[in-house]
Amino acid sequence: MQATPILPVCIDDLEHIAKDILPSATWGYYTSGANHEQTLRDNRDAFKRYRLRPRMLRDVSKVTTTTTILGKKARSPLCVAPCAMHKLAHPDGEVATSKAVASHGSVMILSTYSTTALEKVIAAGNPETQYWFQLYVYKDRRVSEKLIRRAEAAGFSALVLTVDAPYLGRRLLDSRNKFSPPPHLRLENFIDSTTDFSSIDSLEKSGDETFGETFGNRGDASLSWEEGIAWLRSITALPIIVKGILTAEDTELAIKHGCSAIIVSNHGGRQLDGTLASIDALPEIVEAAGNRIEVYMDGGVRTGTDIIKALALGAQAVFVARPILYGLAYNGEDGARLTLRLLQDELELGMALAGCRTIDEIGSHLIHSLHKQACNNIPKPKL
Ligand SMILES: Cc1cc2nc3c(=O)[nH]c(=O)nc-3n(C[C@H](O)[C@H](O)[C@H](O)COP(=O)(O)O)c2cc1C
Numbered sequence: 001m002q003a004t005p006i007l008p009v010c011i012d013d014l015e016h017i018a019k020d021i022l023p024s025a026t027w028g029y030y031t032s033g034a035n036h037e038q039t040l041r042d043n044r045d046a047f048k049r050y051r052l053r054p055r056m057l058r059d060v061s062k063v064t065t066t067t068t069i070l071g072k073k074a075r076s077p078l079c080v081a082p083c084a085m086h087k088l089a090h091p092d093g094e095v096a097t098s099k100a101v102a103s104h105g106s107v108m109i110l111s112t113y114s115t116t117a118l119e120k121v122i123a124a125g126n127p128e129t130q131y132w133f134q135l136y137v138y139k140d141r142r143v144s145e146k147l148i149r150r151a152e153a154a155g156f157s158a159l160v161l162t163v164d165a166p167y168l169g170r171r172l173l174d175s176r177n178k179f180s181p182p183p184h185l186r187l188e189n190f191i192d193s194t195t196d197f198s199s200i201d202s203l204e205k206s207g208d209e210t211f212g213e214t215f216g217n218r219g220d221a222s223l224s225w226e227e228g229i230a231w232l233r234s235i236t237a238l239p240i241i242v243k244g245i246l247t248a249e250d251t252e253l254a255i256k257h258g259c260s261a262i263i264v265s266n267h268g269g270r271q272l273d274g275t276l277a278s279i280d281a282l283p284e285i286v287e288a289a290g291n292r293i294e295v296y297m298d299g300g301v302r303t304g305t306d307i308i309k310a311l312a313l314g315a316q317a318v319f320v321a322r323p324i325l326y327g328l329a330y331n332g333e334d335g336a337r338l339t340l341r342l343l344q345d346e347l348e349l350g351m352a353l354a355g356c357r358t359i360d361e362i363g364s365h366l367i368h369s370l371h372k373q374a375c376n377n378i379p380k381p382k383l
């Protein structure tokens with residue numbers, strides 16, 4: 001058995017510590033993937049199939065990670081993906097995460113299924129940090145509209161529509177554990193809803209509903225590019241970002257329907273098992289997007305060099321989910337800060353060792369792919 005590290009110095013250390021701290025059903029919910037977890041594993045393994053081609057003697061005495069994300073300055077391209085129920089990891093939950101991201105200076109996407117009301121989460125931040133609100137669209141559209149109005153009023157600057165979950169993926173560990181969040185936690189975004197979310201408010205299952213059924217019974221699986229995006233467009237002026245895109249075809253549709261950006265994602269391997277790893281899907285999408293909209297990615301990012309590889313393959317920003325939960329479990333806000341600091345330090349050191357002083361200098365010239373053709377047609381920076 002591996003001993004628990006005393007001082008975590010990388011994300012894998014935080015993961016080991018979190019495993020010791022968290023109840024096993026929470027650990028299962030946070031870390032498992034769908035079905036046989038092929039995609040979950042591949043999200044990590046795929047990064048290892050890209051090797052770096054560092055450049056030398058390039059005066060890396062000063063390195064900066066300043067960039068822009070959705071047209072706004074950010075101190076780092078490392079951002080936080082939407083994740084349900086941070087209070088399962090630590091009582092301070094999403095407020096702790098918000099403060100940590102605010103000190104880091106990039107983007108936090110807040111899950112609809114937050115255990116803290118969206119107004120409290122953004123109030124814990126600062127104006128330098130972008131807060132985007134993640135949406136699932138419900139059969140009862142009044143619920144979604146109300147969430148959007150609240151997000152607009154609170155100052156969220158974009159909506160992130162998750163498109164890979166018309167139903168919840170089949171997570172075997174959650175079924176085996178009969179996972180159900182503890183009754184003291186609330187999905188606070190629904191508490192003042194005027195609609196029939198009483199059972200989801202308290203996270204109690206109605207009758208024999210499983211967790212997945214609770215999700216599926218309320219979500220609108222009929223959503224389509226034509227009707228769904230047009231409906232969203234008709235009720236909000238906020239930029240719409242689609243999360244869960246894995247093909248060039250859907251990239252084209254996202255652009256056609258006026259989306260502002262794309263997050264290449266397979267939901268951390270929790271939805272359709274057997275998809276491409278996010279990092280493997282990224283080049284096709286970057287090529288299809290062709291600088292018309294920004295492309296971000298998430299899935300399996302655990303080191304600074306993973307971030308460099310994703311940026312080199314064309315991502316404008318990179319999101320992490322589970323590493324934040326591990327940090328929260330370890331030490332609340334300080335733990336979430338540690339997650340971001342470890343990754344940021346690794347990113348900066350990795351850039352210097354690869355000969356990159358700025359984010360713009362991270363280009364496809366850095367990538368040696370063990371796949372054939374993976375990096376064709378990615379725009380190369382001038383060095
Ligand atoms: C516990 C957990 C809860 C999640 N909840 C949401 C959610 O509410 N909405 C969403 O769009 N994605 C959700 N995701 C998916 C993440 O946003 C992200 O796509 C994925 O986990 C990134 O991979 P990583 O965990 O390897 O960093 C969740 C992921 C995890 C692990």
Ligand SMILES: CCCCCCC(=O)C(=O)O
Pocket residue numbers: 084113165211214215267270
């Ligand atoms: C009934 C609450 C379901 C939350 C689902 C959140 C999610 O996207 C996940 O991957 O888990």
